[in-house]
Amino acid sequence: MKIPKEKLFFKVFDAISLKNPANFLEEVFRILSEELPIDLVILWILNQRSNNVYCLWTKAEKRPEIKYVDKNLVVYKEYVYIPDISKSDNKAIEQIYKHGFRAVFLMSLLSEKDKRLVLGIVSKKANAFSKDDLSFLCKIQKALSSALKLWLYQKDLKKEIEDLKRKINEKEYELQVLYELSKSLGYTLSYDELLNLMAQYLHRVIEYDVVATLLVLDDVQKLVIYPAKRVTKKVRKQIKEKILDAFFKLKGEKPDQLQVIQKEVINKEETEIKEINSVFQVPIISPEEFNIVGLILVGSEKVEAFSENQIKMVYRVAQHASESLQKIRNLLNLEQKRLETVLELMQEGVILLDRSKKVIYANPVGLKYLAQLSGISQGERLTRLGYVPIEQFLTPLPAGQWHILSIKKPEFRVFEVGSRLVENGIDQGGWIIVLRDVTDHRRALFKYRKALEGAISALTTAIEKRDPYTAGHQRRVAELAREIAKEMKLPDETVNCIYLAGLLHDIGKISVPLEILTKPGRLNEPEYEIIKFHPVVGYEILKDIDFPWPIAEAVLYHHERMDGSGYPKGLKDGEIPIEARVLAVADVVEAISSHRPYRPALGIKAALEEIEKNKGKLYDPAVVDACVRVIKKGLSRNKSWPLYISKNM
């Protein structure tokens, strides 16, 4: 030893006081190697779980590879000195010998129940350490041991703190997810939404490949698969078998009418799952009845994909879902009771069909109609209503329109039939059919309309009595206009309105002095102005009568023209109601082809020339075309208009 031991001890002590033990050990042995024949320092960490060996320091540039660990190194003593290891039969020591070392001083730095640390100070020379050297090493052993213990405790503590922090973060995240889920579930009012939410939230806490939810309730039996990645048919089959097997094991029964639905894949880009190798399943239980109503399956292609904590987490999630499910069930039961009461009180027949058109529900009136019109009852397949195939009633109609069904036996009845396809996104859905018997209503309406038409007809007759030149004009206009409207395939109600408006379109002429109406020559300006006022007067007369059709408006605008040159308002194109556009053409055609006080009849040819010439300018082209077709149809049957029309009165 070149320097006094005390000085060396202080140098070592200074090095130990360095904070980082990895550095302090290196520094200590660098200092010691200057005074002692040390070539290598090895540390063995021996504990219950694993044993490790590290080369802490070496004089050489390259650290020798020392792997073998002997748990029995320096078990009962604090120090062991092997001056010549060539004769040692200990495998750990033998390994050091093989690397060219000859003397080893082993010192125990820590000896606890579950952890031991052994330091090996190695030299290339046999008998390298003198008595003084050994005595010195023994003295610094305690200092080294204390420093190392402190470092290890600090390290363990740091690790524990890190672990705790990680666990707290995990728990915080889990709590956050649970809180958000529980909040969302609070607003959930349908099973579908509940199942969707579960899959979404599970995706946040677990890296799964597929989630499947089985729900087996009185009215719902479905298995919904939520794949995170694309799945093969084999995987789908595997999932179904697993979930049904578990359900059977837990409940002792299997669902008999299970519908399997697969939702859209979350990560379409990912490779297809070919097999499920890790799986766990969580029962959904009804908290009130305390029985299993479903299962959640979580699966992954990876082996041992899920931790115990994750499984526990999903079990907690399922408990929240169970409570929410019970809430939905109670709510749905209440809603169903309310709905059933309403349906029982309804005068309309309500029938629910599934996709195969089997009657799955009918209210009392619906059951009566089913028996009366189809001869079937609930549970049977509905193929017809009366003699009409049911498919005809299942085609959608615009809002407010109904299919009509008339039957003659056992008595004449008319029904309005409405249908709506219901798709709920989970199962296959079906149709709701509503039937209402409108026979009495139609009869009353028919009588009312007949009375109204009678009154209108009487009014027309009264006008014609006053003005013999226009006698029959309104009737002919009305009939031609009706034929045009039919040719244009306008709705029945519009056709009827046009006919009645035609009968009254010149009612305003009641205010025109007779001498003007019957004047044989051309009218002067003031007279023409008086004539032009008749649509407004007609409107004034009719506007307060509560017709079910826009008759007053049709009368008001029947002299309007498409280019805005008409009167009284100078409306254009689409501003003019269709009823008035049809009347305008029929009025012109009738007027030209009939006698007038100021001229003889010009004939139907002249009338057609007039409307063709001004088609699109003064008259609606569609109306003109329809009018031409109507008149030509009459001519082809050798019946000139108005005779043809008159014959059809």
Place this chain on the structure above:
Amino acid sequence: MGEDDSLNQNEVKNEVRKIIYQLAEEKGGDVEAYKQIINNACEYLRHVFGFMISNLIAERIQQMTRERFPSFVLPLRKDAFDLSALKGDKNNNINIEILKFYIDCVIELTEKLGGDTVLKGLVRRLNHIGSKR
């Protein structure tokens, strides 16, 4: 699951069964020893599955056991996993056979619900109980 995996799973199930039997035998091999080990295993399942679900599982196991051994009385209790109230037949006889069936049911349902993870967890827990002796 492929054949190899199902084999692995069966191995784990056998491992659980073997450990339970071994622990029970070490404790004397009588009914009380088996009951104690089953309770220990069920305690772990309660820890993972939660009280409500584990009780439901226990009820189902009791039901299955009743179906298999109709003469034995398995009372439904609030804590259904607690076997301390397990009664025998009319003569108050209870044999290991019924408890072994009970163990099989526990293992089967644990595998169905918790998969490999919980089965392996159960092995660890039982080994831990064994090592504490």
